[in-house]
Amino acid sequence: MTTFTGKGVYGAVAIGKISVFKKRDAEVKRVRIDDIEREKQRLEHAKAASMEQLSEIYEKALKEVGETNAAIFEIHQMMLDDDDYNESIITMIESQKVNAEYAVAKTADNFAEMFSSMDDAYMKARAADIRDISNRIISNLSGERSEETAVNEKVIICASDLAPSETVSLDKEKVLAFVTAHGSSNSHTAILARNMNIPAVIGTGDDFLAAIKDGDAAIVDGFTGEVFIDPDEETRARLLKKQADDEKQKRLLQELKGKENITLDGTKVHIFANIGSVDHIGEVLLNDAGGIGLFRSEFLYLESSDYPTEEQQFEAYKKVLETMAGKKVIIRTLDIGADKKVDYFNLKREENPALGYRAIRICLTRPEIFKTQLRALYRASFYGNLGIMFPMITSVSELEKILAICAEVRAELKAESVEYSEDTELGIMIETPAAALISDQLAQMVDFFSVGTNDLTQYTLACDRQNPDIEPFIDTHHEAILTLIRMSAENAHKHGAWIGICGELAADTSLTETFLRMGIDELSVAPTFVLKVREAVRNTDLSKS
């Protein structure tokens, strides 16, 4: 197996055979001609044929990639009709008595050169367009039309580079993917590939074409920009799964985007997304999540070499809230410790870190760190719909301390006349059996609960989730866990709080109905699971028992 990497321009996976796209021989011979009029006539015929082809390509592009992207071929027609361009060709034929092919090729060189030397990326890129139309005239002059390669099965088209007209001329039904050794991801070809929904990888490098031949088995991963030639079984299996997952996701997106999260009998539930970095907000929106149910703030600490300042945190939180434009954003305060270590915290090595000095325990013993984060959060609350969530709660007294610190921070901000939102909701993670068992008391103190099923499972079943040997003993559907969740839901509702689930179990669609029957108000899952869960919700009927 050989692997090449370029830039993926459309995320999808293609598996199939390679077809190497052969360019027509671009070399044009200079021939002395005697009949200038005849040569000019040949040119006129070739130009008329080119014009006709371009308008056909334009019509095809219009249907396949839309008006904006098809416009390039209208522009090609304008170029073909350009006075300067045509004058240059005619003058060359007349004054140098050369064949039309040569005059066109030479003129193309001159114009391409002019564009290439311009100090503007857009203008530079026009050099390729000039060559594209000129090659078309030349092939019409010589009576060859090599670009419509006969392709009988769906193939992965590999080329040194593809001109926009070549890209669109290929029969979409027979192209699995494009791979080009050269070219940029901003080229028209890349843009066209993206709009044709065909996986494409651009710029795999100089060695690429030498390493492939027609009929080679290959896999193109448009997500990562990888191209596997003669893939091994493991790679094939992995990419087959990726392809199936992607296709399912895209189908769901088509069908379920914009639809409500509502059961057949009319029960509604929120489906939010879990993310751990500002960079992933795009995925939240793309997958149509109703909000962010768990924003892990650790990334701010993990990516930093020292304690992040209030200002740094404020900017990050503000950005998330503004981007989510009024949708709910629940940010969980610092959850360092256990499996997440940060050097500058100088945490001691522990025998049993999952049961150790972590999360809220650090915050309550080092309140200066906690207060910096809370100040940043409250200041950011002004810019959106914020909920603040505290992890690893086990007792009422912890929560009392936390709420007192929150009140202190609000009082400080008020004294400083700094704006914050009074509607900021406060909630806790239910991830210890203790919290679930005293949820009756805790629910009276907060606006919401969010069940962290990963830790809740580990602590309830006494199973270390880092230890692969005990995996057979981890039953995530264990009745004890479900009972704790049910108990928390009942207590939350009794005291007017809402309850969500943000652990991995929230995405387990075999439990969706169970959770909905418990009255769970929100399910927060990885962005790519949002629509899968929506589908499950929409297929659930709670009126049947």
Added chain:
Amino acid sequence: MVSKKVKVVNEQGMHMRPAGELAKVVKAHPDCEVTLNANGKTVKAKAPMQIMSACIKCGNEVEIVCSGTDEQAVLDEIAAMFENGFGE
């Protein structure tokens, strides 16, 4: 001969499409010669590639010079195209 200075307002400057639109209008008036002065260059406006060769960008000032039949009307028409950002 009449002339007018205008500012390029469309974001991408005089790229292929506006250059093509402009050339189309100029060619419709074969008895009126239209030139553009911009960036220290003078280009004929009847050929889109020549217009593009002046590399006129958004915010640049362009002097339109018309000479011939209906020169004022042609100038007004072209100036309006610039001001509308070529409909972009």
